[in-house]
Amino acid sequence: MTAMAKAAPLAACAQAIGVTSLHAPPYAALTLQFILLPKGSRSRHKAWLHAWLPAHLTQMLGGKIDLSFHPGSPPRLMQNDRRLGLSLAYARDAAMLAVAADFSVGVDLLWLGDIGDDDLRVANDFLPATEYQALRCLPAARRPDCFGLAWTRLEAALKAAGLPLAKSNALTLEQWHQAVPVPGLPPGYCAAVARGLGPV
Numbered sequence: 001m002t003a004m005a006k007a008a009p010l011a012a013c014a015q016a017i018g019v020t021s022l023h024a025p026p027y028a029a030l031t032l033q034f035i036l037l038p039k040g041s042r043s044r045h046k047a048w049l050h051a052w053l054p055a056h057l058t059q060m061l062g063g064k065i066d067l068s069f070h071p072g073s074p075p076r077l078m079q080n081d082r083r084l085g086l087s088l089a090y091a092r093d094a095a096m097l098a099v100a101a102d103f104s105v106g107v108d109l110l111w112l113g114d115i116g117d118d119d120l121r122v123a124n125d126f127l128p129a130t131e132y133q134a135l136r137c138l139p140a141a142r143r144p145d146c147f148g149l150a151w152t153r154l155e156a157a158l159k160a161a162g163l164p165l166a167k168s169n170a171l172t173l174e175q176w177h178q179a180v181p182v183p184g185l186p187p188g189y190c191a192a193v194a195r196g197l198g199p200v
Contacts, residue, residue, distance in 0.1 A: 017052060019035050034109075035097060045090055074086070074162075084099055085104045085105040086105070087193075088107070104195075105194065106161070106179070106196070108156045109152065110148050152191050152192035153192040160179070160194035178194045180192060
């Protein structure tokens with residue numbers, strides 16, 4: 001298959017993407033977008049988004065944009081040879097994009113239907129003890145929403161701090177408190193965004 005033939009379906013999918021700008025007080029100094037993707041697998045979603053993002057970021061930010069992806073590392077975004085904070089997250093048929101000029105940033109997105117019945121075990125393994133105890137005390141019907149909020153806050157804070165999930169116990173209370181929920185999402189989705197404490 002030629003490169004042009006490969007690019008054609010990606011371009012068609014990119015045209016079908018819907019973008020909604022969101023705000024997450026108190027972080028007015030960052031760009032936050034919910035991106036609705038065509039139905040497909042996670043790997044297809046990544047391919048679509050990675051093919052679409054350079055032109056989208058160029059239109060959104062202006063200047064010379066250089067975007068690179070490396071397995072096992074967060075994406076790297078440069079604007080006019082200046083490093084910007086960038087974070088991406090995927091869930092079901094959607095993605096979240098966060099861009100910040102002066103600080104590192106982390107974003108996470110979760111489809112609540114993906115939460116399994118082992119949420120309390122996962123919370124006990126990774127979340128701060130106070131969050132786990134609060135979840136334990138909730139009625140089962142309320143737990144998925146609250147777990148989703150806590151989990152996306154954790155993932156966002158880890159990304160902003162440049163830490164993997166396996167190092168969640170290294171997250172400080174100050175870093176945890178940088179993660180805030182993102183309002184205005186479609187039903188069934190939960191997201192959080194966090195500001196890093198240091199520069200990009």
